[in-house]
Amino acid sequence: MFTCAVCHAKECRDELVTEVFQIDGQYVLVDRIPAEVCVRCGEESFSRDTTEKVRLIVHGQAESAKSIAMPVFEFA
Template identity: 50%
Template sequence: MFKCHVCGSTESKAESVTEVFRIGGQFYLVEGIPATICASCGEEVFSRENTENIREMLHGGIRLNRSISVDVFAYYPKAS
């Protein structure tokens, strides 16, 4: 049974999500990850098996699908 570790809700839904991971200063985008999503707060939870699959992918176990270019902004608060 699902219980959200953030808000305590027991309601969830299954979805595929996209996540960005940062390893050693390099960013990696992984698409189509099966996840359980808390219906109340939106927290994403991955199974142990999926987490291990992602780890193997990001550490050289699977060939890269494609590369993308991303614009990067540094946040600067407005002066009050």
């Protein structure tokens, strides 16, 4: 049963999300991560299995599907 860790809502929807991680100064984008997303506030929650798989991916235990270039902005 889902309960949002942020707003305590009880309803979520299953989605595939994209996350960017910074590992040893390098940015790594992981696409199509299965997540439960709170319908009220948008907080994303991941299963233990998904979290472990993402950990292995970002620490180099998978080959990248592609590489991309992206603009970088500074806030201040």
